Amino acid sequence: MANSKGKRRRFGSVRRLPSGRFQARYPGPDGLLRSAPETFPTQTDADRWLVRKEAEIIEGRWQNPDETITFGAYADSWFTERDYAATTRERNGSALRLHILPTFSDVVLREITTPQVRRWRADLLSSGVGEPTVVKSYQVLRAIMNTAVDDGLIQRNPCRIKGAGAAKTAERPFLEVQEVFRLAEAVPAHFRVFILLAAFTGLRFGELAALQRRDVDLERRTISVRRAIAETRTDGLLVKAPKSAAGVRTVAFPVSLTVELASHLDTHSEAGRTGLVFTGSRGGTLRRNNFRRVWLRAIDAAGLEDVHFHDLRHTGNTLAATGGATTRELMQRMGHSSVRAALVYQHLVNGRDHEIADHVDRQIKKAQDRDG
Known part of the structure; x- marks a missing residue:
């Protein structure tokens, strides 16, 4: 060897x-x-x-170590070896610490059975732990036991509950163009373009918060996504690369936003090529928790209910889809990865990406004409 x-x-x-x-x-x-x-x-x-x-x-x-190695000892080693992004490490570490180890830490690894796993999952649900958290905990437990199979420590993964690793989430709504503009009117002036770009380009909150002046090309009507802001309890604010190669991309924005974006850069953005395009209410990096207060007031003022910021991204995706974008074009524009393309840079042909942005632009103009 x-x-x-x-x-x-x-x-x-x-x-x-x-x-x-x-x-x-x-x-x-x-x-x-x-x-x-x-x-x-x-x-x-x-x-x-x-x-x-x-x-x-x-x-x-x-x-024979199979007779004595406990799940807790093995899981600790397994988790140390994971090459997780900061936010994923925090999320999976929390699931392991709070919901898996209390039950399985002292159990000999090879003695964990499918009925035990089934009871553990049922107990979590009956105790009031939310289904998304239970799904994440099951996924982490299953991944650990899969590695134990690969290492020859157990013969069969006991996590064999059909559907337990799939989250059942309700379909999120998308906003009408007029509703997007109502939201943009309801936030302070320095957040107006933040809302519009989120809805009409589909960029994520962390991607918008990390944008620098050099990432915006007003002449070509493009925004280059090269980094994102992440927030964790242990490490605070982190500037990181997108978690996959597909997340590094250039997205065209509608021509109707050019003047507003230019005005925003002149009035509200930090100075210099690396200055932040969007900042918090008091300057500095825009934080999700602080923006939440602004968001809740805005959706109330706009007469909307149960709208999440991420629904703006869903709105952009839907508008692009109605413009005739193919599945592959949508994946590239939105920064999604498939297993096949997880680490490969994928960029749209500029002409086609601008066609998608132009379709979004036509929807904006229709809404403005109706309101005018």
Whole structure:
């Protein structure tokens, strides 16, 4: 077996994980390939662990770890190895800590059964934990147990409840163009274009909050998405790259917004090429929690109910779809990834993307003509 540098190894193997730590694996006397119960900060540490493990086998001191390794110990190692984005790490870590470990932490890994998993899930739901949280917790548990199967620690994943890993979410509404403009009128002036771009380009909150002047091309009517703002309880505000290559994209905006966007840049945006296009009410980075108060007042003033900011993105997606955009064009414009294209930059041909934006523009003008 080869180590992480490609050299042949007499016993076991070592590989470097995405987290930067090292995993040691070895063949037990029973013929099964096993992973060390923990990962190591250096390859040398992993090598030394394998030397000791080989000595245990040769001297007859080896004990089958399948009989003693607990879910908690394995899950801790598993989670450390994940190459998660900050927000995903926080969300999945919370599900593991609050909803999975209290039940399974001290249970021997190979003794977890499907009926136990079924009871655990039912108990979460009956105790009032929201269905989306239960779905996320089940997904994390299933992923851990899948890795345990791959590591040869268990023969079969006990997470076999049909539909338990799929969230049942109600279809969100999309707004009419007139409703978008009512919302834009209801927010303070420096947030007006923020609302309009969210609805008519489909950019996410974090993408809009991270926009810099250099990302806006008024002549070509495009916005380049290169980064996003994320907020976590542990790390606070983070400026990060989009979580997939498809999220890095250039989106055309309707010509009707050009004058308003230019005025916004002159009046409300920070100075300099890297100055933020949109800022909070008191300047600085726009935060979702602070904007929420503005949003709630605006939807009330606009006479709307049960409208989320993300529904503006849904509105933009719907308008683009009615303009004849193909599924692939929609995925590219909205920054969605498929398994096949997760790490590949995908950009629309400029002419076709502008056709989509022009269709949105025609809808805006129709609404303005009716109101005028």
